[in-house]
Amino acid sequence: EVQLVESGGGLVQPGGSLRLSCAASGFTVSSNYMSWVRQAPGKGLEWVSIIYSGGSTYHADSVKGRFTISRDNSKNTLFLQMSSLRAEDTAVYYCARVVISNTFGGLTYFDYWGQGTLVTVSS
């Protein structure tokens, strides 16, 4: 059974740093595409970052240069290192597995999601 369990959220001051973790089971993180998606309180979903199975990474403009997605293959775990945090980064952060079709490059979807971890940026 596929499971994703996020951890590492909490209260952090503006300008601070935090590292989120997403422990995966039931599949191999390094063989898949993995992403972070966040949701500010009462707002919609916002895509944050993706790491390809080959290791390439991409980030939303809103977090580029401040957030870094990575993985630890030995621990089958995905990470999101967040720095220079701002109040507007306050959100529930979800990790998700992403399917990108090799046959149809235009076909992508987020098939499994964790339950999320709350990050609050406030003084």
Added chain:
Amino acid sequence: SSELTQDPAVSVALGQTVRITCQGDSLRNYYASWYQQKPGQAPVLVIYGTNKRPSGIPDRLSGSNSGNTASLTITGAQAEDEADYYCNSRDSSGYRWVFGGGTKLTVL
């Protein structure tokens, strides 16, 4: 601002049919996927590849695509379909993803 546009709210009478739409230029090149989110829960994939359903998703949910618009149709809406629905696709760069602003579905 989101590159995928959804109506903020839609309502449907119990047992009737409702269509939720998602518009964006990227949909001309990339398939949309749809996610259902209920209060306090993580999103759940309900439609991908325009009209494919993951295991466990009822067949009253279906998807379609035309030009720059993707649609999620619920035929015979049930009370348990009341939720927020989000569309998603790659953006025009191909290296980032974007979600629509979400549609809150109320079943009357």
